[in-house]
Amino acid sequence: xxxxxxxxxxxxxxxxxxxxxxxxxxxxxxxxxxxxxxxxxxxxxxxxxxxxxxxxxxxxxxxxxxxxxxxxxxxxxxxxxxxxxxxxxxxxxxxxxxxxxxxxxxxxxxxxxxxxxxxxxxxxxxxxxxxxxxxxxxxxxxxxxxxxxxxxxxxxxxxxxxxxxxxxxxxxxxxxxxxxxxxxxxxxxxxxxxxxxxxxxxxxxxxxxxxxxxxxxxxxxxxxxxxxxxxxxxxxxxxxxxxxxxxxxxxxxxxxxxxxxxxxxxxxxxxxxxxxxxxxxxxxxxxxxxxxxxxxxxxxxxxxxxxxxxxxxxxxxxxxxxxxxxxxxxxxxxxxxxxxxxxxxxxxxxxxxxxxxxxxxxxxxxxxxxxxxxxxxxxxxxxxxxxxxxxxxxxxxxxxxxxxxxxxxxxxxxxxxxxxxxxxxxxxxxxxxxxxxxxxxxxxxxxxxxxxxxxxxxxxxxxxxxxxxxxxxxxxxxxxxxxxxxxxxxxxxxxxxxxxxxxxxxxxxxxxxxxxxxxxxxxxxxxxxxxxxxxxxxxxxxxxxxxxxxxxxxxxxxxxxxxxxxxxxxxxxx
Numbered sequence: 250x251x252x253x254x255x256x257x258x259x260x261x262x263x264x265x266x267x268x269x270x271x272x273x274x275x276x277x278x279x280x281x282x283x284x285x286x287x288x289x290x291x292x293x294x295x296x297x298x299x300x301x302x303x304x305x306x307x308x309x310x311x312x313x314x315x316x317x318x319x320x321x322x323x324x325x326x327x328x329x330x331x332x333x334x335x336x337x338x339x340x341x342x343x344x345x346x347x348x349x350x351x352x353x354x355x356x357x358x359x360x361x362x363x364x365x366x367x368x369x370x371x372x373x374x375x376x377x378x379x380x381x382x383x384x385x386x387x388x389x390x391x392x393x394x395x396x397x398x399x400x401x402x403x404x405x406x407x408x409x410x411x412x413x414x415x416x417x418x419x420x421x422x423x424x425x426x427x428x429x430x431x432x433x434x435x436x437x438x439x440x441x442x443x444x445x446x447x448x449x450x451x452x453x454x455x456x457x458x459x460x461x462x463x464x465x466x467x468x469x470x471x472x473x474x475x476x477x478x479x480x481x482x483x484x485x486x487x488x489x490x491x492x493x494x495x496x497x498x499x500x501x502x503x504x505x506x507x508x509x510x511x512x513x514x515x516x517x518x519x520x521x522x523x524x525x526x527x528x529x530x531x532x533x534x535x536x537x538x539x540x541x542x543x544x545x546x547x548x549x550x551x552x553x554x555x556x557x558x559x560x561x562x563x564x565x566x567x568x569x570x571x572x573x574x575x576x577x578x579x580x581x582x583x584x585x586x587x588x589x590x591x592x593x594x595x596x597x598x599x600x601x602x603x604x605x606x607x608x609x610x611x612x613x614x615x616x617x618x619x620x621x622x623x624x625x626x627x628x629x630x631x632x633x634x635x636x637x638x639x640x641x642x643x644x645x646x647x648x649x650x651x652x653x654x655x656x657x658x659x660x661x662x663x664x665x666x667x668x669x670x671x672x673x674x675x676x677x678x679x680x681x682x683x684x685x686x687x688x689x690x691x692x693x694x695x696x697x698x699x700x701x702x703x704x705x706x707x708x709x710x711x712x713x714x715x716x717x718x719x720x721x722x723x724x725x726x727x728x729x730x731x732x733x734x735x736x737x738x739x740x741x742x743x744x745x746x747x748x749x750x751x752x753x754x755x756x757x758x759x760x761x762x763x764x765x766x767x768x769x770x771x772x773x774x775x776x777x778x779x780x781x782x783x784x785x786x787x788x789x790x791x792x793x794x795x796x797x798x799x800x801x802x803x804x805x806x807x808x809x810x811x812x813x814x815x816x817x818x819x820x821x822x823x
Contacts, residue, residue, distance in 0.1 A: 270295050273344035273393055273723025274754045276359070282332035283317070283366075284310045287784045291772070297750035299768035300758045300787075301798060306776045307785030308758045312396065312728045315339065318364040319390030320374070320383050328368040335366045341393055344723055348388050353377065360393070362386055395722040397713055397730055406697035406705075412681040415662050418716055419638025424631045429675035431624035438617045445610050452603050459600040466582065466593030469574060476575045476586050479568050486565040493555065500551045503544060510548075513541045621673075628677040635664045635679055642715065649711030652741050655704065657689035660711075707738070714745045717753070725749060727757040739763035743823070762802040762816070766823040771795050796820065 270276060278291040285307055300308050317323045318337040328335045341360045347353065353360070354377070363375040364386060374383045416425050485492070503510075520534035575586065582592040639662035646660040661684045672678050684693035687704050696708065710730055717725055727746065739761035747767045749755055759765055773790045776783060790798055799816035800808045 270342050271723070271754070272342050274342045275339060275394070275724050275756070276342060277338075277340045278311070278315060278318075279336075279338040279340075280311070280314045281336040282329035283314045283335040283337060284327055284329060285776070285783055285785055286310060286314070287329065287782070289785065289787055291787055292789075293754065293756065294770035295754055296769035297747050297755045297757065297767060298770045298772065299765040300756070300772045300774055301760070301765050301802060302774035303776075304760075306774045308774045309728060310785065311774070311787070312726060312758065315394070315726065316396060317366065318362050318386065319394055319396075320364075320385075320387030321390075323364075323366055325366060325368050325370050327366055333368055334372075336363070338363045341723075344393065346392075346721075348392055350388055351376065351385065360389065362389055393722065394724040394726060395717070396726040397709075397728065406695075408680070408682040408695070411662070411683050412676055412679070414683075414712070414716065415635060415638055415642060415664075415681050418642050419634060421631060421634050421638060424627070424634060425676060428624065428627045428631055428677050431620060431627055432673060432675045435617065435620040435624055435673075438613055438620060442610065442613045442617060445606055445613070452606060456600065456603045459596045459603065462582070463593055463596040463600055466578065466589060466596070469578060471575070471578075471586060471590055473587060473590065476572065479572050479575075483565065483568045483572065486561060486568065497555060500548065500555060503548050503551070510541060510544050513537060513544065517541060624673060625678075628673060631677045632664065632666065632679050635677075635681065638662075639664050639681075645715045646708075646711045649714050649745075650707065652745075653707040653711060653738050654741075655687070655707055657687075658704075659686040659689075659693060660684070660708070661693050663693075710742065710745065714749065717749050723754060725753045725755045727755065727759075729758050729760065743767040760802065762799050762819060763823075765802065766799060766819045771798070773798050 274295055275293050278289075278293070280286050280289045280291075282288070291311070300311065302308055313323075313327070314337045317327065317335075318339045339362045341362070343353070343358055343360055347360075351360075357377055359377075361375075361377050364372065364383070365374075366372045372383075374381050374386050376385060376389065416422055517534060517537040520530050520537060524530050524534055575589075578589045579585070582589045643659075643661050647658075650656075650658045650660060663680075663682045663684050665680045665682075666672070666678050667674070667680060683696050685696050685699050685704075685708060686693045687699050691699070696705065713727075713730070730742075740763040742761060743764040743766065746755055746757055746764060750769070757764060757768070765771055771790050772787050773794075775786045775788075777786055778784070788794075796813060796816045797808055799819060800812035803815050803819070804812035
């Protein structure tokens, strides 16, 4: 069974003037295979949109579907029986301001949020056709829609949220963020101080170890590559006798009583004589001269080397001792001499840091005291601003409560200063709690202790009226928020919602005829069957169809002529 809301039922009134929807407005909500909804397209208007119908027709399912596309947690149980997936799509006029993380194209005039929920538990999210995480739908949802459901009044019973509501009303979020930042910085410094002071004994032990390590490496007076140079020098010293014998033998063979060089010299002389007969012998003669010079140079070099080379047991022992020292340092501090030197530098740096800990503690103490004073100044200013906001909130809520037939009620936002060393918190120095005296002469008490269901609903509506008037969220959704209020206050509730609709697009599910009568667009939600499946149908109603729906809301079924006349009068008055 499918449903659509693009056409009006029973229309006899002239069409409304076409106006461009304001920025941030919800233009269309499309739902497919969600709960008992087969397929539905709901086109909304600027201003106040009312959804009416019998209990169980599926009105709240629309709000659930809207919540799903705004990123609320949902599961496969919302998929219509027999379907593979549920799909919800919401199209908004692009608002003036949007969170940067949405990363929208500058040319996009609309924002289309899509959420798919599979019967197998899998799903997906899209933003203007681009696949995004569900968390990004939540970011967009917070910027576009504020939903006030039937159970929202429960939040009024929890003081933990009262401070946030008061700060939002007073426009104090920025001041609270400044206090939170100052407290966070103060806590970070405190953690550093605690770590430094708490690890004093460990630092002392570490200091002794680091000092020993740094001193040991420094005392060795190592130089890069020293171990390789020493190893080469040791090889020479250890092989001095063998080298001396080899050099001596080579020098003896070279000299050999001068025969080798004499033979070369004689051969060169013979060629020099023959050159006169054949100039072609000049090059070989020159080569023999060079060979003779080379032999003479080699002989002199070998003689000098032989004079210098000698076994030096003392030097060999010194080198062995030095190499053993280096090997010991490598076993402790690194596989190479470079690693040992790097370890020494690091140890010296750590030692310097530890030795400077006392000075650092003093520095942090001064910084902590300064941050504490700054945070207290900010928190004190925030407390004063909260007191002012609390008075203004109490006054405005009091006016709203009086209009909701609670003239003897008194509302207060209590702002109490905490005492003690832990008084300063990220939210400031205060504890905030909403108090109510439901009847004249009764003392102010926490809402949870004094508010009945109807009173809680009226207090909530009063607060929502006050808060939402200053709210910049484009779309406000009210899901049977008047539950427990009573029909007598219907006109007041309707006026309040219509007043909100002057600055917002409002979507309201209601059972009160005076509320629906003030709507710019009225939609009727019904549940029907095609013989096999039950489904939800949503139609925009105007003219006689709207009159009959209003009459049924006023007097029930069957609809009497008197009820119809009352409905006409109500619509005419609104």
